[in-house]
Amino acid sequence: MLGRAFTLLGAFRPGEAEVTLAELTRRSGVPKPTAHRLLGELEEWGAVERNGRGYRLGLRLFELGQLVPRQRELQETAAPFLADLFEATRETVHLAVPDGVEVVYVQKLPASSAPEIPSRQGGRMPAYCTGLGKALLAFGPPARLQAVLDAGLVRRTPRTVVAPGLLSAELAEIRRRGLAEEHEESAVGIACVAAPVFGPGGDAVAALSITGWSNRLHTARVAPAVQTAALALSRALGGRPPRRAPGNSGRTRS
């Protein structure tokens, strides 16, 4: 029963004002009388709201969602750093956390001149083809990358990297630089610079980025600001970057 209810909740889509009972039944496969009954209970609790024939997700879910520690703690600590980065660059700022083989956007500060970026606060994107995701893969536990490779790499644009060897090599380079870039791998016209944010455990627990038009974003110009903000946020979270392997010939950053 609980699964059925959540299946119904999962049938609501971004950007929709309202959905009818019939449409929810079609999407979820829950029979109409059952869906009708469950929606009635969900409505009692505030998880859905009803307007005539239309249902929409209810405010109670927003309230619950704001209690989620994984986003709340991060968002509270990160807010000033993100605001600073937004003000310094005037480009769209993102903050995301890893979840399975994807990233979940915890915060998005959209720039007014921003391109149509397929990200959304509370939304998900595959990790392997986003700057944020690659930063998280490069500095996360190896099992995270393995899960991504096991799940398979799917081409989303002509520039998506779908060869496991190429991705691994890119992640190694990201580890050397401490920065990830994205050039139209997840969406045409979009570029991004992302840096990992470290928690007390030593792995990247989040990543933050600047996103803009690929033919306009000066990645070299914004990269130091992104990394600065990420390092500052890492410190505020009680984390710090891992030690560089001694044999690395990476450039000195002292």
Place this chain on the structure above:
Amino acid sequence: MLGRAFTLLGAFRPGEAEVTLAELTRRSGVPKPTAHRLLGELEEWGAVERNGRGYRLGLRLFELGQLVPRQRELQETAAPFLADLFEATRETVHLAVPDGVEVVYVQKLPASSAPEIPSRQGGRMPAYCTGLGKALLAFGPPARLQAVLDAGLVRRTPRTVVAPGLLSAELAEIRRRGLAEEHEESAVGIACVAAPVFGPGGDAVAALSITGWSNRLHTARVAPAVQTAALALSRALGGRPPRRAPGNSGRTRS
């Protein structure tokens, strides 16, 4: 069963990292084996996450919460206006919507020099003793005010208005000015200026405010900025303020 699950979800509190099964049982009254079973199902779905003996709300609820039309549509439209107001005043900015006899905070941009304000994004406060709530009562359907009066007015600070007649008179004044103020009615040391935000239907669908220390906030200085932002947001939402009653002797604002 669904009610039980939601009761368990409702037992999580703001600011907690994790809660044990035993504590959830104590708070919710759901017997331990039942709670254990339900939490297991909630975990499968991502609504809760587990770490040893600790449970916490899961990312899936954050994702769902970000789909809620009532906050999403408002937040997307309001974000630039709120950011402008924050930058212009450098004080804490709030945006809230009405729900029953309370306001729910949709967005909060905290100022670094802000007092300890008992508000929280996704949190609730009574309407009758908050600037935001009073703005919503003054410009909302009369049934909303009636529900508040029926529920009763409870003193929270020495300055809380608990006489229905005084509250109604204050709301009439707010309707004349188009602005609400709060002086330590919800929390000691806190002052606030709030303005209603109108939707296409003519009633206030939200309110926005500036909040600060009561002995430091120049309400007269920030009030025009608050009202400007609220009127701009109203226009962006396809709404506008109601006509002034012809018999009113309020000051002309042409």
Place this chain on the structure above:
DNA sequence: GCGTGCGTTCCGCTGTGCGAGACGATGACG
């Protein structure tokens, strides 16, 4: 060792959840 509290599992039983079908309302179309 003992006591307390924890999370996990079991299993008989019952009442809750289920949904095909029926029904009235609505809207589009000829």
Place this chain on the structure above:
DNA sequence: CGTCATCGTCTCGCACAGCGGAACGCACGC
């Protein structure tokens, strides 16, 4: 207008899903 399709709402027999007291092993403090 009549017909058809789709909508949301309700019914009710029944079976099985949900329930939770009790038991158990583990951890911790005295």
